[in-house]
Amino acid sequence: MSSEKGTPLQSETSTFHAPSEPLAAHSSERTTQNFSVIGKRNLKYDWHAKLTGAAKYTDDLRLPRMIYGRLLRSPHPHARILRIDVSRARAMSGVFAVLTGKDLPIRYGILPSSQDETAMALEKVRYVGEAVAAVAAVDEWTAEEACNAIEVVYEPLQPVMSIDEALDPDSEKIHDWTKHANIQKNVLLEFGDLDEGFAEADRVFEDEYFFEGNTHVPMENHAALANWEPTGKVTVWSSTQTPHYLHRELARVLDLPPSRIRVIAPPVGGGFGGKSEAFSHELVAPVLSRLSGRPVLISLSREEVFYCHRGRHPVRMWIRTGVKSDGTITALDFKSTLDGGAYGSYGIATTYYTGALNTLPYRVPRYRFEGRRVFTNKPPCGPKRGHGTVQPRFAIEAHLDRIAGELGHDPAEMRKGMLVSPFSWTVNHLRVTSCGLPEAIDAVLERSGWREKHGHLPQGKGIGLACSVYLSGAGLPIYWNPMPHSGAQIKIDRGGGVTVYCGTSDIGQDSDSMLAYVVAEELGVDIGDIHLVTGDTSLAPVDLGSYSSRVTFMAGNAARQAASKLRAQLFQVAAARLDVPEARLGAAGGMIYDLEDTERQIPFAQAAQLAEAEFGTLGETGSYTPPKLAGPYKGSGVGPSPAYSFTCAVAEVDVDLETGILSIQKIWVAHDLGRALNPVVCEGQIEGGVYMGWAEAVIEEQVFRKGLHKQPSLLEYKIPTSLDMPDVDTTIIESIDPEGPFGAKEVGQGPLAPVIPAIANAVYDATGIRIDSTPIMADKVLRAIEMRRKQHAAAV
Amino acid sequence: MLRLNRFSYVAPGDLDGALALMEKHGQDAMLMAGGTDLLVNIKQRLATPALVVGIRELPELQGYSLDRGWLTLGASTRLCDIEHDPRIRMMYPALSDAAGLISAPQVRTVATLGGNICLDTRCNYYNQSQEWRRAIGFCMKKDSPICRVAPGGDRCWAVASADTVPVLISLRAETTVVGPSGIRRVPVESLYQDDGLVPLTLRFGEIVSSVHIPPPDTWTTEYAKFRLRQSFDFPLVGIAASVRRDPDGNIADARVVMTAVASYPERASGAESVLRGKPLSEESITTAGHAVFRQAKPMDNTAGSIFHRKRMARVLVERSLRHIAGLPERDARTA
Amino acid sequence: MKELFRLNVNGEDTDVAFEPYKTLLEVLREDLDLTGTKHGCELGECGACTVLLDGRPVMSCLYLAVEAQNKRIETVEGLADRGVPSALQTAFARTGGAQCGYCTPGVLMSATALLRENTHPSRDEIKEALAGNLCRCTGYIKIFDAVELAAVEITGPES
Ligand SMILES: Cc1cc2nc3c(=O)[nH]c(=O)nc-3n(C[C@H](O)[C@H](O)[C@H](O)COP(=O)(O)OP(=O)(O)OC[C@H]3O[C@@H](n4cnc5c(N)ncnc54)[C@H](O)[C@@H]3O)c2cc1C
Ligand code: SF4
Ligand code: FES
Ligand code: FES
Numbered sequence A: 001m002s003s004e005k006g007t008p009l010q011s012e013t014s015t016f017h018a019p020s021e022p023l024a025a026h027s028s029e030r031t032t033q034n035f036s037v038i039g040k041r042n043l044k045y046d047w048h049a050k051l052t053g054a055a056k057y058t059d060d061l062r063l064p065r066m067i068y069g070r071l072l073r074s075p076h077p078h079a080r081i082l083r084i085d086v087s088r089a090r091a092m093s094g095v096f097a098v099l100t101g102k103d104l105p106i107r108y109g110i111l112p113s114s115q116d117e118t119a120m121a122l123e124k125v126r127y128v129g130e131a132v133a134a135v136a137a138v139d140e141w142t143a144e145e146a147c148n149a150i151e152v153v154y155e156p157l158q159p160v161m162s163i164d165e166a167l168d169p170d171s172e173k174i175h176d177w178t179k180h181a182n183i184q185k186n187v188l189l190e191f192g193d194l195d196e197g198f199a200e201a202d203r204v205f206e207d208e209y210f211f212e213g214n215t216h217v218p219m220e221n222h223a224a225l226a227n228w229e230p231t232g233k234v235t236v237w238s239s240t241q242t243p244h245y246l247h248r249e250l251a252r253v254l255d256l257p258p259s260r261i262r263v264i265a266p267p268v269g270g271g272f273g274g275k276s277e278a279f280s281h282e283l284v285a286p287v288l289s290r291l292s293g294r295p296v297l298i299s300l301s302r303e304e305v306f307y308c309h310r311g312r313h314p315v316r317m318w319i320r321t322g323v324k325s326d327g328t329i330t331a332l333d334f335k336s337t338l339d340g341g342a343y344g345s346y347g348i349a350t351t352y353y354t355g356a357l358n359t360l361p362y363r364v365p366r367y368r369f370e371g372r373r374v375f376t377n378k379p380p381c382g383p384k385r386g387h388g389t390v391q392p393r394f395a396i397e398a399h400l401d402r403i404a405g406e407l408g409h410d411p412a413e414m415r416k417g418m419l420v421s422p423f424s425w426t427v428n429h430l431r432v433t434s435c436g437l438p439e440a441i442d443a444v445l446e447r448s449g450w451r452e453k454h455g456h457l458p459q460g461k462g463i464g465l466a467c468s469v470y471l472s473g474a475g476l477p478i479y480w481n482p483m484p485h486s487g488a489q490i491k492i493d494r495g496g497g498v499t500v501y502c503g504t505s506d507i508g509q510d511s512d513s514m515l516a517y518v519v520a521e522e523l524g525v526d527i528g529d530i531h532l533v534t535g536d537t538s539l540a541p542v543d544l545g546s547y548s549s550r551v552t553f554m555a556g557n558a559a560r561q562a563a564s565k566l567r568a569q570l571f572q573v574a575a576a577r578l579d580v581p582e583a584r585l586g587a588a589g590g591m592i593y594d595l596e597d598t599e600r601q602i603p604f605a606q607a608a609q610l611a612e613a614e615f616g617t618l619g620e621t622g623s624y625t626p627p628k629l630a631g632p633y634k635g636s637g638v639g640p641s642p643a644y645s646f647t648c649a650v651a652e653v654d655v656d657l658e659t660g661i662l663s664i665q666k667i668w669v670a671h672d673l674g675r676a677l678n679p680v681v682c683e684g685q686i687e688g689g690v691y692m693g694w695a696e697a698v699i700e701e702q703v704f705r706k707g708l709h710k711q712p713s714l715l716e717y718k719i720p721t722s723l724d725m726p727d728v729d730t731t732i733i734e735s736i737d738p739e740g741p742f743g744a745k746e747v748g749q750g751p752l753a754p755v756i757p758a759i760a761n762a763v764y765d766a767t768g769i770r771i772d773s774t775p776i777m778a779d780k781v782l783r784a785i786e787m788r789r790k791q792h793a794a795a796v
Numbered sequence B: 001m002l003r004l005n006r007f008s009y010v011a012p013g014d015l016d017g018a019l020a021l022m023e024k025h026g027q028d029a030m031l032m033a034g035g036t037d038l039l040v041n042i043k044q045r046l047a048t049p050a051l052v053v054g055i056r057e058l059p060e061l062q063g064y065s066l067d068r069g070w071l072t073l074g075a076s077t078r079l080c081d082i083e084h085d086p087r088i089r090m091m092y093p094a095l096s097d098a099a100g101l102i103s104a105p106q107v108r109t110v111a112t113l114g115g116n117i118c119l120d121t122r123c124n125y126y127n128q129s130q131e132w133r134r135a136i137g138f139c140m141k142k143d144s145p146i147c148r149v150a151p152g153g154d155r156c157w158a159v160a161s162a163d164t165v166p167v168l169i170s171l172r173a174e175t176t177v178v179g180p181s182g183i184r185r186v187p188v189e190s191l192y193q194d195d196g197l198v199p200l201t202l203r204f205g206e207i208v209s210s211v212h213i214p215p216p217d218t219w220t221t222e223y224a225k226f227r228l229r230q231s232f233d234f235p236l237v238g239i240a241a242s243v244r245r246d247p248d249g250n251i252a253d254a255r256v257v258m259t260a261v262a263s264y265p266e267r268a269s270g271a272e273s274v275l276r277g278k279p280l281s282e283e284s285i286t287t288a289g290h291a292v293f294r295q296a297k298p299m300d301n302t303a304g305s306i307f308h309r310k311r312m313a314r315v316l317v318e319r320s321l322r323h324i325a326g327l328p329e330r331d332a333r334t335a
Numbered sequence C: 001m002k003e004l005f006r007l008n009v010n011g012e013d014t015d016v017a018f019e020p021y022k023t024l025l026e027v028l029r030e031d032l033d034l035t036g037t038k039h040g041c042e043l044g045e046c047g048a049c050t051v052l053l054d055g056r057p058v059m060s061c062l063y064l065a066v067e068a069q070n071k072r073i074e075t076v077e078g079l080a081d082r083g084v085p086s087a088l089q090t091a092f093a094r095t096g097g098a099q100c101g102y103c104t105p106g107v108l109m110s111a112t113a114l115l116r117e118n119t120h121p122s123r124d125e126i127k128e129a130l131a132g133n134l135c136r137c138t139g140y141i142k143i144f145d146a147v148e149l150a151a152v153e154i155t156g157p158e159s
Helices: A047-052 A087-091 A140-149 A163-167 A194-200 A243-254 A280-292 A302-308 A347-359 A390-407 A411-416 A437-448 A511-523 A551-578 A604-615 A679-698 A755-767 A778-795 B015-028 B038-043 B079-084 B086-091 B093-100 B113-117 B130-136 B164-170 B269-275 B282-295 B306-325 C024-031 C087-095 C104-117 C123-129 C141-155
Strands: A012-015 A067-073 A079-085 A095-100 A131-137 A151-156 A183-191 A203-211 A223-228 A234-238 A261-264 A296-299 A315-323 A329-339 A367-374 A461-471 A486-492 A498-502 A530-534 A585-588 A591-594 A597-603 A619-624 A644-655 A662-672 A727-733 B008-010 B029-032 B051-054 B064-067 B070-074 B174-179 B182-187 B207-213 B219-226 B237-245 B251-259 C003-009 C012-018 C050-053 C056-059 C072-074
Touching (some): A047 C087, A047 C104, A067 A140, A067 A280, A067 A302, A079 A131, A087 A140, A131 A140, A131 A280, A163 A329, A163 A367, A194 A315, A194 A329, A223 A280, A234 A243, A234 A280, A243 A261, A243 A280, A280 A296, A315 A390, A329 A390, A347 A367, A347 A390, A347 A461, A390 A411, A390 A461, A411 A437, A411 A461, A437 A461, A437 A662, A437 A727, A486 A511, A498 A551, A511 A530, A511 A551, A551 A585, A551 A591, A551 A597, A551 A604, A591 A604, A597 A604, A644 A755, A662 A679, A662 A755, A679 A727, A679 C141, A755 A778, B015 B029, B015 B051, B015 B174, B015 B207, B029 B038, B070 B086, B079 B086, B086 B093, B093 B164, B093 B237, B113 B164, B164 B219, B164 B237, B164 B251, B219 B306, B237 B306, B251 B282, C012 C024, C050 C104, C056 C104, C087 C104, C104 C123, C104 C141, C123 C141
Parallel strands (some): A012 A183, A234 A261, B008 B051, B029 B051, C003 C072
Antiparallel strands (some): A067 A131, A079 A151, A203 A315, A223 A234, A223 A296, A315 A329, A461 A644, A486 A498, A486 A619, A591 A597, A644 A662, B064 B070, B070 B207, B174 B182, B174 B207, B219 B237, B237 B251, C003 C012, C050 C056, C050 C072
8 A cells, every 4th residue: 555645636725714703602492492392202203104014115116017127237347338239138028128328328427526427338337337238128037138138249448446556647547537547536625834733743643544445235225116107207216315316317317307307205225325316227217118108117136236336435544643742733634545436426525525524523723635536447436424524534533542642641531622612613614513522522431431441451352432523414515506405395284284395305314203393393283293295306395315414404494494484373363362472372282372371272273274264375485505604715615514413432342362353342422413303213323323333343345356346245245233233322412503403413424433433442442453444354453463473572 | 126037846745756856857957945045046047947846845854853862853954943942952052053153043944954964165256146257257166167266276166154064074963865776874074075066975866855963972062153243144164173082081082174164064184183182171272273273274265364264263173172171261362 | 927826924815826936025025015025135135025934034035935835924014903003013113113114024023023932032032033134224222122122011021
């Protein structure tokens, strides 16, 4: 592995100084407020459907006369397509349609700056598993035979399989437009005078780290069902986290007005970032449907899902930090190189994310970040839970652990002394509002018995700590536009039923429940009276999608705004009827009542009828647009968020020094999520995040051999079983964010990140060995132990 | 959805019926017991039988009986029964342990002992979809002359991966094999040969009908398995160790069998001879561990690294023997 | 060619035509419209397809439907009694044992089989019983909690 240090980069440079005006700490939510729904351990909105088998996921849908699509995929990591002959396939009985790349040549890509994919490969294939042709047939057996009957002649090219190969100027170019070797993008950001910072430092530390790639593995494989109606309208049901973006990409690639396309996201069986952009099968299914005059279902196999990927980038990192003797940072210099796979995907955003949040949660007065992303002949990488921030967090927190050790400080106390203050700005112009990290650190220290354990456990046993930070929604949309990020509509019927329309896609994070809780609280009705229409681009207003932990903050605020407008109308008529000033009214349990004399009340449904008589049909909209937070420099769009969540984790491990096998005794985690709208759901998100972080730390890796994914199956790509899962102790910290809905921030992604460095740091505490790359597998640990033993033997 | 290829299915009423079907259809037909290995292979198009002959319900393959200390189990005995049946667990705890470490609970309710004995060898260039294998250019075990693990060589190194087999061998178990030319009794050990392509010595159409295990007498047996997850995973190394001690505590005989390090279940002969005639002590155990370390030569065609699997083979054999000897677990911290 | 078979699913005898090479998973989902049973691999590697056969959990993706004749087949659709969820289902709702819900039908079937045999499973026994059901959302903890809660709901706290 070559050093990251000193590699010159051509890139856009920006120098920028942080705004100096202080932020006022103001809270619109009273912590003590009495809620009837919020904060209660309510059942999830869709509990019945999800526990009885009634929930219909995409692959469960059946349309009359439905047929089946299948994609033929590239067997080469890198090759030119010389010829495709589909005539035999087309002539087979039971085959309705066959397509190749030429039939859908319009380029697309989730980021406006990287429009580099086509629905199926055109002149070149760039990874094993890239779609090359598609068929629609009467059943899946025939579709498979038809794919086998398609002849493709390839001219294999030298594959580029690693960062080093991609940086080599002599490597084969994957995309002909890259200027230097296979480098897609270089970025350089500099804030403050680093030389000054290092000069001021008492000590300077430098380290290198590598984070291995891994992937999402939602239990539901991707699937799309398309129905092209003779009228020219097309409906696509898809297992997607981002129905709105899929809608846009479909319009582009199918060259159709968006007004003719409807995207529906049925319940999604897990996403974790892997279903956040358009995939070949989603773009191809509608065309197969048009050509065959039948609804077409394409349901991917598990192996194909590994080829869709868009998961965690492998990242090589270099870090240099100047510190005072108490550990406080005087300057931070950070470089990352991302192995992006074959296409852009979200990768430019990911590249920026490997730098953007490194100025949190510790004070960093001067900061420099160089990032670059390279292309390789592997499935494209993209966003996985914690998008781009997980890799640098591993590096920074392991690095700080070493610094604390060498300076003779307790790693927890040292961190506590350098935290950013709530309601402050960072040097790279991130606005911090609420921050409950001090409380989170104290909680895990207390609960884990940190003070008695750290540095005091016997050889082979150890404990480690790390902190992290994440966004509650990206401050900017994927494509630039001034419109809201989330919209909601609410209609109230005469019987008191409340219907909420919102374009969110529920991927298991309970965004549907969140909408129901927020609206039920605001209107004072029972959750059972709420009806939801979500994940449908024709029936519901736009929500940008389930990514960047944005839904609670943004859709929650939009829904709350719509509900509060209706609440005002209802209160107006109720006040008149009860002869009480509006300000004295409350709403809960299906009643609107006088706060001072709760016996004075009127049922919600009656108020709704009065209001309808007064104002006409009851319906309101709400929207949410984040405040403009981006700093005045290029690349500042990545990082700002209306609020940040903060996490602290402690892991206790037991390392078997004979086998290298790690057993995680327990993980303690405390997460500042603003407010828990439902503690059960929040704990579930935290536990799920801890699980995924721990798995990335010790067992999961996406590796390639001879140009192929080595293990595209659930047997060989190791996701943990019930017997592997360690014990987790979860603490929820509520900092009540002034701008979040009822004070809520995010909980879906943040808790993953600190678990990985906490484990690495615990391994050090147990063995005195620093493992500087993930996953920290037994094999790696044992090699390090043997190496040290040999060195000791040699030294004697 | 991954589909099976289009085949016909027959479940004959008795063993003769099954033999006759196999004889009639030849290589187009395949035997299926629980199907938990065969159906996977069919879905990956490693096999594409025209006829599947279901043998799990054959009356001759059922049953449990004890005769002069020998336990006879029908080939259709399910792994979950071997795992849980208190009679089996009492006599052969290592066999129950091995069965319980196979795959997942929902597989063990269906998978059979006979199927585990006849499990095909495995390789991560081979146990892949048809598309994946096409991309790598196939391999010697199916559709190509080249082995992807050792491309220069002329053999297949696919790995014997069954968990019960090493235990059965260490227990000196035998099988009854029924074929077109009659019935024979074959030691489990003799069912295998060092060939990844054709790992079984069974002749085409022969059926393993039952397994016979001699009385445990004074043998003590342990099975230890290394894998990356605590469920689902095939062994990356498995060690069955059996020891018989004479009255003065010396080892009269030892049988140590390794799985997942070669194309057949391999006797750790070096370790066995090191142990024979010695007391089961720190010293003899360490020496046996070294012998296993030297002998185990896994190839790079499973999960995990060769480096680690070789070391795990040593640790597993040492820990099993220590357990048998009643020695305390070695303090790993000073290792 | 399709042939007609009789299967007993959730207590009902059903005549259904299918090919001999169809798995029980495929027949349930495609020929009987019981899509509650899920699939994540079709190779016995995830447990999403778990159903009960004569009370024992099996991977329906590795089981030929023809071989399920004369056996009692139970799927997630059969757990609720005329719309009233079982104690286990209710416990899952209360502890948050289902997030995306995709592994849930399989998990419920494995756990149902466990609770019928063992009314007070320890946490380790629960982990063993669910070792063939991968879940990617929950980290399993709330699933374990649900099974424990259901055990108490069904038979009361262990005395
Ligand atoms: C996810 C997964 C994980 C697994 N993990 C393990 C593991 O950890 N350890 C392990 O050992 N196995 C494992 N297996 C493999 C398999 O489940 C077991 O080996 C099982 O015991 C096979 O038995 P069966 O009855 O299902 O075999 P089948 O699939 O029916 O048969 C296997 C082979 O044996 C032949 N055969 C079966 N019975 C006979 C007989 N009586 N006479 C002659 N030939 C016969 C068949 O023709 C076929 O070729 C795993 C399988 C899966 C799907
Ligand atoms: S060892 Fe070689 S020939 Fe045998 S299965 Fe593996 S790649 Fe194929
Ligand atoms: S679908 Fe059957 S185990 Fe995965
Ligand atoms: S709840 Fe989503 S996989 Fe288990």
